[in-house]
Amino acid sequence: MADVVLKNVQKSFGRARVIHGVDLDIRDGEFVVFVGPSGCGKSTLLRLIAGLEDITGGDLFIGGERVTELPPAKRGIAMVFQSYALYPHMSVYDNMAFGLELAKSSKQEIDQRVREAARMLQIENLLDRKPRQLSGGQRQRVAIGRAIVRDPKVFLFDEPLSNLDAALRVQTRIEIAKLHTDTRATMIYVTHDQVEAMTLADRIVVLNAGRIEQVGSPLELYHRPANLFVAGFIGSPQMNFIECQVAGVGPDEVLVHLPNGSSVAVPVAPDGVQPGETLTLGVRPDHVQVSSRGPLTGRVELVEELGENHLLYVETGQGSRITVREPGDARHEAGSTVTLDLAPEFCHLFKTSGEALPARNRAAGSALSSPSRMTSSIA
Numbered sequence: 001m002a003d004v005v006l007k008n009v010q011k012s013f014g015r016a017r018v019i020h021g022v023d024l025d026i027r028d029g030e031f032v033v034f035v036g037p038s039g040c041g042k043s044t045l046l047r048l049i050a051g052l053e054d055i056t057g058g059d060l061f062i063g064g065e066r067v068t069e070l071p072p073a074k075r076g077i078a079m080v081f082q083s084y085a086l087y088p089h090m091s092v093y094d095n096m097a098f099g100l101e102l103a104k105s106s107k108q109e110i111d112q113r114v115r116e117a118a119r120m121l122q123i124e125n126l127l128d129r130k131p132r133q134l135s136g137g138q139r140q141r142v143a144i145g146r147a148i149v150r151d152p153k154v155f156l157f158d159e160p161l162s163n164l165d166a167a168l169r170v171q172t173r174i175e176i177a178k179l180h181t182d183t184r185a186t187m188i189y190v191t192h193d194q195v196e197a198m199t200l201a202d203r204i205v206v207l208n209a210g211r212i213e214q215v216g217s218p219l220e221l222y223h224r225p226a227n228l229f230v231a232g233f234i235g236s237p238q239m240n241f242i243e244c245q246v247a248g249v250g251p252d253e254v255l256v257h258l259p260n261g262s263s264v265a266v267p268v269a270p271d272g273v274q275p276g277e278t279l280t281l282g283v284r285p286d287h288v289q290v291s292s293r294g295p296l297t298g299r300v301e302l303v304e305e306l307g308e309n310h311l312l313y314v315e316t317g318q319g320s321r322i323t324v325r326e327p328g329d330a331r332h333e334a335g336s337t338v339t340l341d342l343a344p345e346f347c348h349l350f351k352t353s354g355e356a357l358p359a360r361n362r363a364a365g366s367a368l369s370s371p372s373r374m375t376s377s378i379a
Contacts, residue, residue: 002063002076002153002186003028004049010057011041011048011210018044020210021058029184033197036207037233042190043158045207049188050079050156063153076153078146080160084139086131086146092118093127096146110149117148120182121175137168141175148179157189161196173199194236198222206230223346228354231282237311237323239348240288242281246273252360254349256281259318262295266347268357273349279357280350285311285325287346290332294341298322300334314338 004026011019019041026032034042047053049060051072060068067075086095093114100110118124121141131139140160147155157176161169177200180187191197197204198218206213206221206229214226225231231239247263248255249270256279257263264281273279290312298316305328312324312332322340332338349357 003030003061004154004186004188005061006049006058007061008058009045009048009055009060011044011053012056017056018210019048019056022210022212024205024212024215026186026188029186031180031187031189031200031202032205033189033191033201033203034205034207035191035194035197035233036213038192039209040207041210042207044210046079046156046158046188046190049154050077051075052079077156078148078150078152078154079156079158080140080143080147082159082162084131084136084143084163086139086142088131090130091127092123092129092131092134092142092145095131095142096127096149099146099150113149113151114145117145120148120179121145135168136164137172140164140172144176144179148183153186155185155187157187159191160189161191161193169193169196176200194234204234206233208233224359225282225348225356227356228280228282228350231348231350231356235284237285237325239282239284240322242283242320242322244279244281244349246275246277246279248275249273254279254357256349258295259320260296260316264295264342264344264347266344266349266357267360268349269360271357273351273357278352280352282348282350283342283346285323287343288322288324288340290324290326290330290338291341292339294339296322296340296342298338298340300332300336300338303332303334312338314340316340 006022006024009019009022034045036042044053048055055068059066062075096114096117097110118127121144123141126138161172164172173196189200201218203215203217204221205215208229214221214230221230221234225234242258244256244258246254247257253265253267254270254273255263255265296316298314300312301315302313304311308328309325310328312326314322314324316322
C-alpha cells in the first residue's frame with residue numbers, strides 16, 4: 001500500500017480553473033473521504049489522482065514516487081465508479097479476472113485472487129452469473145471485487161453507492177468499511193452523502209469551489225468547524241445560524257446579544273473581536289432543547305417524527321427558524337409556543353469573514369449539558 005501526496009495540484013479547463021492549488025497528505029492505509037456541494041471539484045480531484053485527467057500544475061506522489069505524468073495503468077491504483085461498468089456478456093468470474101488476464105497473470109494466480117475477493121465480498125455463489133442476473137448491490141460488489149483482485153496501492157471510489165436504494169447503501173457501506181479493516185489499504189472516496197462520509201472516513205476533506213476548506217476527523221469537523229461553510233455543510237440537519245452582536249469580551253468568552261435582546265456567553269477565544277461587532281452564532285439542533293427557560297421563544301411550525309427522535313422547526317421571529325432535535329417520546333404540536341435553551345459550550349461564533357473563533361475546551365462527543373448548567377451561563 002502507499003501514501004498519496006498532492007502538492008499545489010491545479011486543474012484548468014481552458015481559462016476556467018476548477019482546482020486551485022490543493023495541498024494534501026493522505027497517509028498509508030488511511031480512509032479519506034472527499035465531500036462538498038455539486039461542482040466543488042471532488043470528482044475532478046479524484047480523477048486527477050487516477051490519471052483520468054491531466055494535472056495542469058503541481059505534483060502528485062503515490063508511495064513516494066512522482067506520478068504526475070504517468071498513465072493510469074502505471075500508478076498502482078484501482079477505481080470503482082458510480083456506474084458498475086461490467087461487461088454484460090461475461091460472467092462475474094470473468095469480469096473480475098479480466099484485468100489480471102490483460103496483465104498476463106497465471107491462471108492459478110487469477111483463480112486464487114478472484115476467489116479470495118469473492119469470499120471477502122460474500123459473492124462466491126454468484127461467480128457463474130451474468131451481470132443482468134444480479135441486483136444493483138451485487139453488481140457493485142462485483143465492481144469492487146474487480147478492483148480488489150488487482151491488489152492496487154490505492155483504491156479510488158467515485159460515489160459508488162449513489163445508484164443503490166437506501167437499504168443496499170447501508171449494506172454495501174458496511175462491506176466497504178469491512179474491506180478497509182481487512183486490507184488496511186489506502187482508500188480515497190468521493191461522496192455527497194454525509195452519512196457515508198461520517199461513518200467511513202478516518203479523515204474528511206471538505207471542498208468548496210476547488211479549494212480545501214478543512215481536513216479533519218469526522219468528529220473534529222462536526223464539533224470544531226473551521227468556518228461557516230464547513231459548519232453549515234457538515235451535519236444533518238444543518239447547524240442553526242443566528243446573527244448577533246458582541247456585547248462584551250472576556251479572556252475566555254464572548255458575550256453576544258441575540259436579535260430578541262437576550263444574551264449568551266460563549267466560551268471561545270475573543271481573537272480580536274470588539275464590542276458592537278456583528279457575528280454569527282451557530283448551534284446544532286442536538287444542542288438546543290425545549291425548556292422552561294432560555295434565551296429564545298418561538299412558535300412550532302412543523303414537527304417531523306423520526307421514531308427515536310423528532311425535529312421541531314421553530315419560528316423565532318423576523319424570519320428566523322431554529323431546528324431542534326427532541327427525544328421521540330417528547331410531545332409537541334405545530335402551532336404551540338416553546339422556549340428554547342442553548343448549550344453555550346457547544347455554541348460557535350463566526351466572524352463576518354466566515355472564520356470561526358477558537359473554541360475553549362470543547363470536547364468532541366460530549367453530551368448535551370443539562371438545562372441548569374446551560375442557563376447558568378446565559379446572561
